[in-house]
Amino acid sequence: MAILSEKVTGYLENASWIRRMFELGSQLKAQYGAENVYDFSLGNPDLPAPQAVVDGLKEIASQASEPFAFGYMPNGGFPWLREKLARHLSAEQNINLGADEVILTNGAAGAINSFLRAVVNPGEEVITIAPYFVEYGFYCENHGATLKPVPANPKDFMPDLAALESAITPATRAVLINTPNNPTGAIYSAQTLKALARLLENKSQEYGKPIWLISDEPYRFLAYDGQQPPSILPLYPYAVAISSLSKNMSLPGERIGYIAISPRLKEKAELMAGLTLTNRILGFVNPPVIGQQILARAIGSNVDIDIYANRRKAMAETLRDGGYEFVMPQGAFYFFPKAPGGDDVAFVKRLLEERILAVPGSGFGWPGHFRLAFCVNENVIRNAAPGFARAAAALA
Amino acid sequence: MAILSEKVTGYLENASWIRRMFELGSQLKAQYGAENVYDFSLGNPDLPAPQAVVDGLKEIASQASEPFAFGYMPNGGFPWLREKLARHLSAEQNINLGADEVILTNGAAGAINSFLRAVVNPGEEVITIAPYFVEYGFYCENHGATLKPVPANPKDFMPDLAALESAITPATRAVLINTPNNPTGAIYSAQTLKALARLLENKSQEYGKPIWLISDEPYRFLAYDGQQPPSILPLYPYAVAISSLSKNMSLPGERIGYIAISPRLKEKAELMAGLTLTNRILGFVNPPVIGQQILARAIGSNVDIDIYANRRKAMAETLRDGGYEFVMPQGAFYFFPKAPGGDDVAFVKRLLEERILAVPGSGFGWPGHFRLAFCVNENVIRNAAPGFARAAAALA
Numbered sequence: 034m035a036i037l038s039e040k041v042t043g044y045l046e047n048a049s050w051i052r053r054m055f056e057l058g059s060q061l062k063a064q065y066g067a068e069n070v071y072d073f074s075l076g077n078p079d080l081p082a083p084q085a086v087v088d089g090l091k092e093i094a095s096q097a098s099e100p101f102a103f104g105y106m107p108n109g110g111f112p113w114l115r116e117k118l119a120r121h122l123s124a125e126q127n128i129n130l131g132a133d134e135v136i137l138t139n140g141a142a143g144a145i146n147s148f149l150r151a152v153v154n155p156g157e158e159v160i161t162i163a164p165y166f167v168e169y170g171f172y173c174e175n176h177g178a179t180l181k182p183v184p185a186n187p188k189d190f191m192p193d194l195a196a197l198e199s200a201i202t203p204a205t206r207a208v209l210i211n212t213p214n215n216p217t218g219a220i221y222s223a224q225t226l227k228a229l230a231r232l233l234e235n236k237s238q239e240y241g242k243p244i245w246l247i248s249d250e251p252y253r254f255l256a257y258d259g260q261q262p263p264s265i266l267p268l269y270p271y272a273v274a275i276s277s278l279s280k281n282m283s284l285p286g287e288r289i290g291y292i293a294i295s296p297r298l299k300e301k302a303e304l305m306a307g308l309t310l311t312n313r314i315l316g317f318v319n320p321p322v323i324g325q326q327i328l329a330r331a332i333g334s335n336v337d338i339d340i341y342a343n344r345r346k347a348m349a350e351t352l353r354d355g356g357y358e359f360v361m362p363q364g365a366f367y368f369f370p371k372a373p374g375g376d377d378v379a380f381v382k383r384l385l386e387e388r389i390l391a392v393p394g395s396g397f398g399w400p401g402h403f404r405l406a407f408c409v410n411e412n413v414i415r416n417a418a419p420g421f422a423r424a425a426a427a428l429a
Numbered sequence: 430m431a432i433l434s435e436k437v438t439g440y441l442e443n444a445s446w447i448r449r450m451f452e453l454g455s456q457l458k459a460q461y462g463a464e465n466v467y468d469f470s471l472g473n474p475d476l477p478a479p480q481a482v483v484d485g486l487k488e489i490a491s492q493a494s495e496p497f498a499f500g501y502m503p504n505g506g507f508p509w510l511r512e513k514l515a516r517h518l519s520a521e522q523n524i525n526l527g528a529d530e531v532i533l534t535n536g537a538a539g540a541i542n543s544f545l546r547a548v549v550n551p552g553e554e555v556i557t558i559a560p561y562f563v564e565y566g567f568y569c570e571n572h573g574a575t576l577k578p579v580p581a582n583p584k585d586f587m588p589d590l591a592a593l594e595s596a597i598t599p600a601t602r603a604v605l606i607n608t609p610n611n612p613t614g615a616i617y618s619a620q621t622l623k624a625l626a627r628l629l630e631n632k633s634q635e636y637g638k639p640i641w642l643i644s645d646e647p648y649r650f651l652a653y654d655g656q657q658p659p660s661i662l663p664l665y666p667y668a669v670a671i672s673s674l675s676k677n678m679s680l681p682g683e684r685i686g687y688i689a690i691s692p693r694l695k696e697k698a699e700l701m702a703g704l705t706l707t708n709r710i711l712g713f714v715n716p717p718v719i720g721q722q723i724l725a726r727a728i729g730s731n732v733d734i735d736i737y738a739n740r741r742k743a744m745a746e747t748l749r750d751g752g753y754e755f756v757m758p759q760g761a762f763y764f765f766p767k768a769p770g771g772d773d774v775a776f777v778k779r780l781l782e783e784r785i786l787a788v789p790g791s792g793f794g795w796p797g798h799f800r801l802a803f804c805v806n807e808n809v810i811r812n813a814a815p816g817f818a819r820a821a822a823a824l825a
Contacts, residue, residue: 034639036667036696037703038550044710045702077501081494090490090719097483103680105473139535139684139713146712150571154434171710175546177573243430271432284499286718288535300432306441307433314440314567316542317535321717322682323486 040174050396051075051167054381058390065388071417073405074390076215076366078283080336080408086282089330093323103322108313109305110137110291110320114329121332122293125253126264126274134296136308137325139317140288141251141277145172148273148292149207150315151307152245153178157206162192164216164369164399166249169209178206182398189360190217190369194228201236207245208233212262213252216397216404217369218362220256223263230269243271250274251290252365254281254335257342260363270297278328280366281335289324341366344407347414355422356429368405369394374428377403383428387420436570446792447471447563450777454786461784467813469801470786472611472762474679476732476804482678485726489719499718504709505701506533506687506716510725517728518689521649522660522670530692532704533721535713536684537647537673541568544669544688545603546711547703548641549574553602558588560765560795562611562645574602578794585756586613586765590624597632603641604629608658609648612793612800613765614758616652619659626665639667646670647686648761650677650731653738656759666693674724676762677731685720737762740803743810751818752825764801765790770824773799779824783816 035042054074061070081087096102109115116132123130138144153159155177161169163182173180183200186193197208208229212221221229233244248265253276256262265272277290294304312319348368352359359370372380377393377400384391384403394402407414431438450470457466477483492498505511512528519526534540549555551573557565559578569576579596582589593604604625608617617625629640644661649672652658661668673686690700708715744764748755755766768776773789773796780787780799790798803810 034633034637034696036639036694036700037547040550041547041703041706044706045699075501077497079496079500081496082499084494086499087490087493090486090493094483094486094490097486098477098480100475100477100679101473103478103482103682104475105471105681142712142714144712151433151437154436168710172712175571175711237430241430243432283496285501286499286715286721288714288717298432300430303441304432307437310437310440314564315571315711316538316540316568317713318538318684319682321684321720323719324717325682 044171051392054390054392057385061385061388061390069388071389071413071420073407073409074392076406076408077285078280078336078408079410080283080340082283083331083334083336085331085334086284086327089327092330093326106319106322107309108319109309110325114325117329117332118291126266126293128264128267128296130293130296133301133305135291135293136305136312137320138290138292138312139320140279140290141249141275142168142172143288143317143320144275144277144290144292145247145249146175146315147308147311147317148247148275149173149176149178150311151304153206156204158202158204159207159209160197160200160205161209164190164394164397164402166211166215167396185217190214190219192221192225192229194232197229198232201244203240205236205244207247209247209249211249213250213256213364215252215365216367217360218365218367220260220262220363226263226265227268230265230272233271234269237271246272248272248274251277251280255338255341255366256364257345258363262364266293266295270295270299278324282331283336284324284327287321287324287327289320289328341407344409344411344414347411348405348407351414351418351421354418355425357421357425366406366408368407369402370405372401372403373425375401377401380424380428383424384420387417387424389417389420389424440567447788450786450788453781457781457784457786465784467785467809467816468805469803470788472802472804473681474676474732474804475806476679476736478679479727479730479732481727481730482680482723485723488726489722502715502718503705504715505705506721510721513725513728514687522662522689524660524663524692526689526692529697529701531687531689532701532708533716534686534688534708535716536675536686537645537671538564538568539684539713539716540671540673540686540688541605541643541645542571542711543704543707543713544643544671545569545572545574546707547700549602552600554598554600555603555605556593556596556601557605560586560612560790560793560798562607563792565605581613586610586615588617588621588625590621590628593625594628597640599636601632601640603643605643605645607645609646609652609760611648611761612763613756614761614763616656616658616759622659622661623664626661626668629667630665633667642668644668644670647673647676651734651737651762652760653741654759658760662689662691666691666695674720678727679732680720680723683717683720683723685716685724737803740807740810743807744801744803747810747814747817750814751821753817753821762802762804764803765798766801768797768799769821771797773797776820776824779820780816783813783820785813785816785820
């Protein structure tokens with residue numbers, strides 16, 4: 034008998050490339066030992082959490098025998114923490130935010146789901162820019178919507194505004210962007226974001242319904258060469274910024290994130306009521322209490338981004354020496370080079386022979402390229418260099 | 430412009446009674462001081478977490494500066510923890526469970542959502558027994574299914590098997606039970622559960638598709654008078670038990686739960702693959718890492734149930750002295766008495782005049798009764814007695 038739903042059965046037949054590489058990687062590690070495998074497949078930050086997180090958790094532990102230490106709180110998180118987070122984000126996003134413009138969520142993944150559940154009607158479309166994080170498709174389908182990827186400009190992976198404009202229809206409910214971008218490392222410029230906001234403003238008016246601009250930005254803290262990713266919140270009333278503590282505090286397993294909405298939105302109270310409800314009814318109930326208590330104590334602390342900057346340099350040298358074509362990432366911890374020979378799946382398989390794990394671009398809706406996550410020790414990058422060079426030479 | 434989806438707009442117009450009482454309660458507390466309000470509205474355990482939780486968290490904090498201390502792990506939780514949990518549940522459920530028969534989730538609410546997402550097709554029905562936890566309806570609608578409540582036997586709140594049998598149709602995908610029960614405190618007997626399993630076995634064969642039996646049992650540890658809630662896992666291949674650490678360890682805010690499936694299920698691997706996927710794609714990603722690390726260290730520890738037993742006694746005396754009609758709860762921390770006068774909403778409003786917070790039975794699909802959560806200090810119960818008596822006398 035068919036024990037799973039038709040949809041989930043279909044999903045399992047098309048398992049994610051990232052997870053597939055994870056499994057192949059586990060096999061290789063079992064065979065050769067973890068230290069002999071160069072694993073660039075997963076964005077699982079290896080840097081320890083900042084000291085403020087460590088100290089904060091010790092303090093939380095010292096208060097753990099109080100009644101309600103781990104009790105329920107409102108579905109949008111502790112009100113006093115929303116207040117504190119709003120103050121922090123006001124500086125970061127260069128706009129004045131209050132506690133009623135910020136809500137806590139179960140990571141950025143939970144945030145996107147809570148948001149989509151609140152605003153999309155079944156049959157509507159969410160546009161994203163390819164290459165894109167494969168989970169976005171599932172998040173849309175969870176709520177009866179469809180993800181519609183629009184290719185980026187292949188030269189620099191910036192949004193192609195003309196292509197976006199022709200993709201928008203009356204069924205469009207949101208445009209979901211990710212900057213700094215996974216997998217390309219692109220950071221969208223202020224000018225691009227302004228033009229995008231203007232486009233959505235016009236289309237919202239034309240169709241008589243808001244088209245939300247959702248910026249998924251967990252890598253905001255990780256911009257190189259002194260860049261400052263611009264904020265979308267001042268640009269458009271229907272703009273929302275989503276982030277998490279997964280990358281900047283190396284806390285991906287604890288699942289804390291948040292949504293900040295534009296203070297220019299008239300229907301603020303309505304949206305916040307909706308998000309509080311969807312946090313609850315999707316089964317998140319509330320963001321994990323210990324993660325919230327950590328955020329309260331460690332807000333504003335980040336891992337040392339110079340370490341990532343050095344790895345980026347090492348990875349760029351490794352790829353350049355190996356003869357790869359790539360756009361230098363401006364942010365995040367990924368490279369997205371062209372696959373020598375053009376077939377990304379074949380090339381990633383060839384890399385496996387060098388005990389190098391990478392993810393085919395096909396897993397991001399962009400065949401012909403592959404993704405390397407450089408949240409690994411610099412030595413791993415340097416030591417993988419000969420393998421990268423051999424694989425490129427073999428297939429070029 | 431309508432900024433929320435039609436469904437969520439509708440939900441907000443019919444806000445949950447539990448939450449509404451929570452808000453009214455907050456107002457009363459602001460007006461009279463929290464110590465002058467008798468709050469029986471929320472099942473937020475007030476007992477501190479067991480010592481093993483406190484000690485465990487201290488140990489976790491002492492290791493917090495290790496790389497990957499809070500990293501991603503497989504979507505179903507740490508494999509070694511699934512192993513450990515399986516051993517623990519084998520004893521509890523009186524059946525031999527392995528790591529491939531247990532998966533970690535984001536609380537019991539997350540578990541129910543991950544499970545329903547994995548098995549229901551849009552348009553299918555999930556049967557539950559009224560009175561029932563109002564969130565079940567949302568959990569079904571999240572995945573395109575409909576909740577179909579079947580009234581319990583009003584005498585003792587046990588399932589009415591004849592009514593269940595006539596409610597099952599080819600559209601039925603699951604029967605969701607909750608024992609020990611919220612709001613009634615009923616514990617379903619071994620005989621009842623066997624008969625239910627047999628019924629579902631026959632209906633599954635008749636319709637050529639499995640009808641799952643889901644037992645939501647976070648109150649399993651809290652059974653009075655030496656009772657042992659029987660396990661459904663040995664009874665039926667399509668049986669799953671869902672629970673959490675929210676009540677037994679007073680950890681509701683951290684969102685750790687689990688699903689245990691029957692070892693008699695042939696398609697075990699398929700179901701586990703589905704649940705691992707749905708944990709991921711619903712945006713849970715993984716159960717919170719700190720909660721998992723706590724479970725690893727505190728597994729098997731519970732709050733002191735004698736304290737709840739004493740409160741149950743005090744509450745029973747209070748209600749008896751006030752002239753209320755009620756069935757003595759066998760488990761969990763709720764009473765579900767008849768509302769004097771018959772109108773539960775009117776009666777709960779009358780209780781507010783005594784600064785007593787309760788939830789109308791209407792919020793559980795069962796008008797004419799009301800719910801009292803006795804996870805409060807025994808003094809609160811004793812001190813509320815005159816108010817309970819006055820309200821009953823006024824409306825009887």
